[in-house]
Amino acid sequence: MSRAARLDLRSFQKELASRLASKTAAQVESSRLGIACGARRWLIRLGDAGEVIAVPPVVTVPLTKPWFLGLANIRGNLYSVIDFPAFLGDGKVAGGSLARLILLSPRGGESVGIVVERVLGLRNLAQFTAEAIDDGVASWQVACWRDAERVSWREIDLGLLARDPAFLQVGV
Numbered sequence: 248m249s250r251a252a253r254l255d256l257r258s259f260q261k262e263l264a265s266r267l268a269s270k271t272a273a274q275v276e277s278s279r280l281g282i283a284c285g286a287r288r289w290l291i292r293l294g295d296a297g298e299v300i301a302v303p304p305v306v307t308v309p310l311t312k313p314w315f316l317g318l319a320n321i322r323g324n325l326y327s328v329i330d331f332p333a334f335l336g337d338g339k340v341a342g343g344s345l346a347r348l349i350l351l352s353p354r355g356g357e358s359v360g361i362v363v364e365r366v367l368g369l370r371n372l373a374q375f376t377a378e379a380i381d382d383g384v385a386s387w388q389v390a391c392w393r394d395a396e397r398v399s400w401r402e403i404d405l406g407l408l409a410r411d412p413a414f415l416q417v418g419v
Contacts, residue, residue, distance in 0.1 A: 256300070256301055259299075260299070263299075263369070277371055277372045277373055278293055278369050278370070278371055278372075279291060279292060279293070279369070279370045279371075279372060279402065280292075280293060280296050280299070280349075280366065280368075280369060280370075281366070281367035281368055281369070281370040281400070282347075282349070282363040282364075282365070282366055282367060283363065283364050283365050283366075283367055284331055284332040284335065284337060284340070284363055284364050285332055285337045285338070285364065287335070287337070287401070288367070288398055288399065288400040288401070289363075289400065289401050289402070289403050290370060290372075290390075290392065290400050290401070290402040290403070291349065291402070291403050291405060292402075292404070292405075294352060295351065295352050295403075295404065295405035295406060296349050296350070296351070296352060296405065297350040297351055297352040297353055298349075298350045299347050299348070299349050299350075299366055300321070300347065300348050300350065301347065301348070302328075302346050302347065302348045302362055303319045303320070303321060303348065304319065305317040305318065305319045305328050306318050306319070308417075310418060310419050311417045311418060311419060312416075312417055312418070312419060313330075313333055313339070314329060314330045314331075314333035314334040314339075315327070315328075315329060315330075315417040316328040316329065316330050316362065319348070319360070321350070321360075324358060325358060326350065326358045326359060326360045327358065327359045327360070327417070328348065328359075328360050328361075328362060329359065329360070329361045329362065329414070330361075330362050331361040331362060331363050332363075332364065334361075334414065340362050340363065340364050343364070345364060345365035345366075346362055346363065346364055346365065347362070347363055347365065347366050348360040348361070348362050349361050349362075349363060349366075349405075351405045351406070351409055352405070352406075357406075357409040359409055361405075361408075370394075370400075372392070374394065374395065375392035375393060375394055375400065376392065376393045376394075377390065377391070377392060378391040378392065378393055378399070379391065384401075385408075385411060385413075386407055386411065387403055387404050387405075387407035387408035387411055387414075388401050388402070388403060389402050389403070389404045389407070390402035
């Protein structure tokens with residue numbers, strides 16, 4: 248990773264940390280991290296996302312599903328790395344400079360990260376309208392929202408995603 252990319256990511260993380268520190272508990276509870284995967288928009292609770300980092304080198308694992316990218320060593324800990332758009336059936340994430348790895352919060356004990364096409368920043372639920380969630384969606388898709396531009400956003404519970412049988416079955 249280039250020095251400029253590291254500095255840009257560091258400044259993003261510092262800005263995010265300072266913005267969170269200035270928020271009240273209620274404001275943090277209504278804040279979500281917005282991500283994009285193809286044409287789909289997703290929201291993640293801040294407590295579910297442990298960290299957002301540039302995608303590190305990943306070692307592939309044979310006999311696994313195409314969406315299981317492999318293992319990454321992050322500060323001495325091994326993390327399973329999932330290509331989230333590929334898991335959704337939307338094709339693989341481009342290895343572009345905007346792709347990020349979202350590490351799941353360590354609360355659940357999982358050492359998993361999902362690669363997304365790009366992080367869209369913080370979103371406040373007060374700026375969204377709740378909608379009924381479709382029947383038959385995965386249990387980890389916990390809510391559906393629509394923004395002022397009428398774009399649909401799905402809220403993900405990363406803890407439920409990490410325990411979903413389809414997500415856990417990485418072997419072919």
